[in-house]
Amino acid sequence: MSKILIDLTVAIPTYNGAKRLPLVLEKLHEQVDTENIAWEIIIVDNNSTDETARIVRDYQANWQKPFPLKYCLETEQGAAFARKKAVKEAQGNLIGFLDDDTLPAPNWVAAAYKFAREHPQAGAYGSQVHGDYEVEPPANFDRIASFFAITERGDKPHLYEPSLKMLPPSAGLVVRKQAWCENVPEQPFLSGRSGKSILNSEDLEVVMYIQNAGWEVWYNSEMEIYHQIKRDRLTREYLLYLMRSTGLARHHIRMLRLKPWQRPLFFPLGLAKDLQKAIAYFLKNRNLLEKDVVAACEMEFLRSSVISPFYLWRISLKI
Structure with a gap:
């Protein structure tokens, strides 16, 4: 058959x-x-x-x-x-x-x-x-x-x-x-x-x-x-966790878009851009972060994106 x-x-x-x-x-x-x-x-x-x-x-x-x-x-x-x-x-x-x-x-x-x-x-x-x-x-x-x-x-x-x-x-x-x-x-x-x-x-x-x-x-x-x-999945606690887990992976995803030789050059540029965005967002929305869960989520994603390369580096050392 x-x-x-x-x-x-x-x-x-x-x-x-x-x-x-x-x-x-x-x-x-x-x-x-x-x-x-x-x-x-x-x-x-x-x-x-x-x-x-x-x-x-x-x-x-x-x-x-x-x-x-x-x-x-x-x-x-x-x-x-x-x-x-x-x-x-x-x-x-x-x-x-x-x-x-x-x-x-x-x-x-x-x-x-x-x-x-x-x-x-x-x-x-x-x-x-x-x-x-x-x-x-x-x-x-x-x-x-x-x-x-x-x-x-x-x-x-x-x-x-x-x-x-x-x-x-x-x-x-x-x-x-x-x-x-x-x-x-x-x-x-x-x-x-x-x-x-x-x-x-x-x-x-x-x-x-x-x-x-x-x-x-x-x-x-x-x-x-x-x-x-x-x-x-719509609670503040879970939403912040979701933003954190996505933001912490962002550096790896960003690097995959680049050729290996480009990564050392673009890493500091990406980090600087993420840091600038996080600071600007915090200054503009800091009074909303406690009462507006969506604003808190956006802030958590930006914060985690800044931390991402250092977090991933630490993880890679354990593998």
Whole structure:
């Protein structure tokens, strides 16, 4: 019997996602216009301590769809390791990543496959990501919404030009397996937030390697997902933590945009620019930092960006 070729793998890394996964799977169960697409779903359990494995087994036992539902375990903690495991296990030429709290629109799979066929030079392309909030977010939340992968850049696809220094998040991201395997290092520097690391932006690191290799990176407005944001992620404490974890990784992301010989030259310029921004923001908004959570978040991101190269240097000495 000949082996069925898979066009698209939908990979869902999850950590303790037993309560969140069912709704994501239901949305994938309801995908439309996929009759001519060979696709599969892989749940990557990132060492969960809840009932994630049992939940997936229960779904597998009753799965009636022609596209398979698979499960694999990644014991190394961190989103980067879970995504790397997904790439290794994926049978598809395309790999679409969903988080366990992101719900795809009914045509997401079809739109992802269609875009790849129309843009053969696209090594990665992101979705239009909307926020679905359990409670009303703070005033002026739109200024920091991108830190939650919210990506609403209009109704037309567009190319992420390297000079604009903007890239899509991992939520709703589709990559060509070839582009990943040929260009993303086996051992990433950023692993994602876990018990061992506070650092964020591991998704941007992957996309930057793909873009730096000459592949195009796109925003595909026809792929829409909805990021469910629970109330505990809108607290001041969590928001500041998110800003800190992203800001502390900024130096590494910035350096990836440069050639090795450029990095020693641009490092002091980038540091000076970050320091100038942080001081100017503090002087302008210092009276708002206690009562305005968004202003406090912006200040924390700028502060962490200044600290970033020294923090990363200290981390590298421990590795």
